[in-house]
Structures are given as C-alpha cells and as structure tokens.
Amino acid sequence: MRKEIIKLDSISKEYCVGEFTVKALQNLTFSINRGEFVAIMGSSGSGKSTLMNILGCLDSASGGNYWLNGVNVLDYDDNALSRLRNEEIGFVFQSFNLLPRLSALENVSLPMIYKGVRQKDRRRRAMDLLRKVSIEHRFNHRPNQMSGGQVQRVAIARALANNPSIILADEPTGNLDSQTTKEIMGIFTRLHREGNTIIIVTHDKFVAQFAKRIIKLRDGIIESDLIV
Numbered sequence: 001m002r003k004e005i006i007k008l009d010s011i012s013k014e015y016c017v018g019e020f021t022v023k024a025l026q027n028l029t030f031s032i033n034r035g036e037f038v039a040i041m042g043s044s045g046s047g048k049s050t051l052m053n054i055l056g057c058l059d060s061a062s063g064g065n066y067w068l069n070g071v072n073v074l075d076y077d078d079n080a081l082s083r084l085r086n087e088e089i090g091f092v093f094q095s096f097n098l099l100p101r102l103s104a105l106e107n108v109s110l111p112m113i114y115k116g117v118r119q120k121d122r123r124r125r126a127m128d129l130l131r132k133v134s135i136e137h138r139f140n141h142r143p144n145q146m147s148g149g150q151v152q153r154v155a156i157a158r159a160l161a162n163n164p165s166i167i168l169a170d171e172p173t174g175n176l177d178s179q180t181t182k183e184i185m186g187i188f189t190r191l192h193r194e195g196n197t198i199i200i201v202t203h204d205k206f207v208a209q210f211a212k213r214i215i216k217l218r219d220g221i222i223e224s225d226l227i228v
C-alpha cells in the first residue's frame with residue numbers, strides 16, 4: 001500500500017464569470033499520507049470547497065496534476081471517475097445530502113448497490129455501519145424523521161459504505177449545535193484512530209483542533225500548513 005494517498009502538483013482552478021476570471025486556487029502543491037487527519041481552514045471564498053471538489057473528483061482542475069492513490073485522475077474518463085468516487089471516496093457534507101425518501105439503512109446501502117454488492121451483504125454491512133456510529137436504532141427512519149446529528153451519523157455511515165481510501169467532509173458540523181458537533185468530531189477521531197484518512201473543511205477552530213494537521217488557505221494559496 002502506498003503511503004502517499006493524495007499528491008497535488010501545481011493545481012489551479014479558475015472560474016469564468018462573464019468577462020471576469022476568478023482564480024479560486026493558484027498552484028497548490030502538497031501531499032497527504034494515508035491515515036492523516038487534516039483540517040482545511042480559511043475565510044469564506046478562500047477556495048476550500050473548490051479544493052474539496054477537486055480532491056473528491058467532483059470537479060476538475062484548470063491546471064496541474066492530481067494523483068489519487070498513485071493514479072493521475074487526468075487519465076480517467078467519466079465512467080472511471082464515477083467508479084472512483086463511489087469506491088475510493090466517502091463524502092460528508094454540511095447539508096447531509098441523504099435521499100429523503102429512503103430510510104437510513106437504504107441510504108447507507110446505496111453506494112454498495114452501485115458497486116454491485118449482494119443485497120444480503122449490503123444489509124448486514126449497512127447495519128454494522130449504523131451500529132458503528134450508534135444510530136442503528138433509527139435504521140428504518142427517513143432523514144426528516146431524525147435530528148440533524150442523527151442524520152449526520154447516517155451520512156458518515158454512508159460515506160464508509162465501500163470502505164473508501166479517503167473521507168472528505170465539507171463543514172460537516174456547520175448545521176449542528178456544539179454538543180452534537182463534539183459527538184460527530186468524536187466519531188471522526190475514532191475513524192482516524194482506526195486508520196482512515198480524513199480531510200475536513202471547517203471555519204471552526206474547535207472542530208479543527210481534532211485534526212493533526214491544519215492547512216490554511218487564503219485567496220486560493222496555502223497560507224500555512226502545520227502539524228499540530
């Protein structure tokens with residue numbers, strides 16, 4: 001297994017809006033090793049979500065190279081990228097992004113359906129994951145039948161469904177109160193101890209202190225990159 005799971009070389013991202021160009025990311029170069037727990041911080045508009053979208057292969061860079069697990073993502077076509085996203089990357093978002101009509105168990109099972117896991121195995125694994133984040137008693141509830149913290153637990157369980165190489169979380173506690181934030185960060189900390197690679201975007205210093213490395217962005221460049 002390769003130590004370096006993410007390697008960015010001179011990644012930039014520009015958005016064109018009318019006749020203006022926004023330089024959202026400028027020549028970012030850094031690597032992240034397997035098992036790291038990284039917080040990405042920076043003020044609003046500094047490029048955090050843009051970076052997460054590129055790391056998660058939801059969007060492509062305007063320039064530079066990105067190797068995920070040793071493979072340059074530029075070498076993947078759309079189909080390969082979808083498979084990569086589903087199997088290598090677990091996403092957790094601020095607004096949860098679960099499917100409203102599906103139960104907790106079904107939401108967690110979904111990435112495994114795309115991967116072709118058999119129903120019996122999906123169900124067993126989904127229940128195990130719900131148990132891992134202590135929400136198994138709500139397996140049959142739909143998202144609108146749970147609290148924000150409970151829904152976020154389900155979202156974390158779903159992110160883990162296919163045992164991804166990295167977990168990307170963009171403001172995962174942004175909609176949660178401080179007690180629930182503490183509980184959710186406790187879950188990320190446990191996942192980190194179990195060897196998962198976690199990258200989390202946050203405005204919140206309290207949240208960032210759970211990470212072991214803090215990368216600060218300012219106007220699309222790295223202002224600081226510190227092991228804490």
Ligand SMILES: Nc1ncnc2c1ncn2[C@@H]1O[C@H](COP(=O)(O)OP(=O)(O)OP(=O)(O)O)[C@@H](O)[C@H]1O
Pocket residue numbers: 015016017022023024042043044045046047048049050051
């Ligand atoms: N789709 C887009 N089209 C044009 N400009 C964009 C687009 N998305 C982001 N931007 C611009 O790129 C810059 C970086 O945006 P980004 O969303 O990455 O910031 P952020 O650090 O996540 O901010 P926040 O903390 O508010 O979520 C901003 O100046 C933003 O206005």
Ligand SMILES: [Mg+2]
Pocket residue numbers: 048049050
């Ligand atoms: Mg953002």
